[in-house]
Amino acid sequence: SQKIEQNSEALNIQEGKTATLTCNYTNYSPAYLQWYRQDPGRGPVFLLLIRENEKEKRKERLKVTFDTTLKQSLFHITASQPADSATYLCAGGGSQGNLIFGKGTKLSVKP
């Protein structure tokens, strides 16, 4: 079955460092990947979308890459801040026209 896997359940880093989150996809080739942020008790909030023909995309301190050879997307937050602490979800387009979500990675940025 089509899967989006985020292998790290949790990531702890120090303030000011770069956080790197990994998303892998299996058994299909999504035309795009999306990244969402989810705070406790809230709905996901869209951050970035990257298409399969794009290598890299940036938005302020955020950067996402798409490697079709490795079947992987990396999500980077540079100069991380405690306010960046949240769960980050990766999602890929599915064959039914739906989004397939990974389980998420909980990022904790310590001051």
Next chain:
Amino acid sequence: NAGVTQTPKFRILKIGQSMTLQCTQDMNHNYMYWYRQDPGMGLKLIYYSVGAGITDKGEVPNGYNVSRSTTEDFPLRLELAAPSQTSVYFCASSPKPNQETQYFGPGTRLLVL
């Protein structure tokens, strides 16, 4: 714009009871979705709609029903609630199919005892 709103925020149901989770969006989006999120798991699609009068099953539709009589509203009906339906339910909408951003509501937390 209020975006996507969901009611209720929290509900406790007894096994066998029924209820309707409400979802409304004021962005004039054609596409609407219902997901459930279990602890430590990714969101799973229950049902979706591409416009008023059109709905289709997602990955986990059993035990649920939907209707879409207007562009704004997309209620999710639970018949004969079971403990396995204990979850957080999110409604989302988008202006186009999934290549675009999905806008999520705040969620409804449901506990079936």
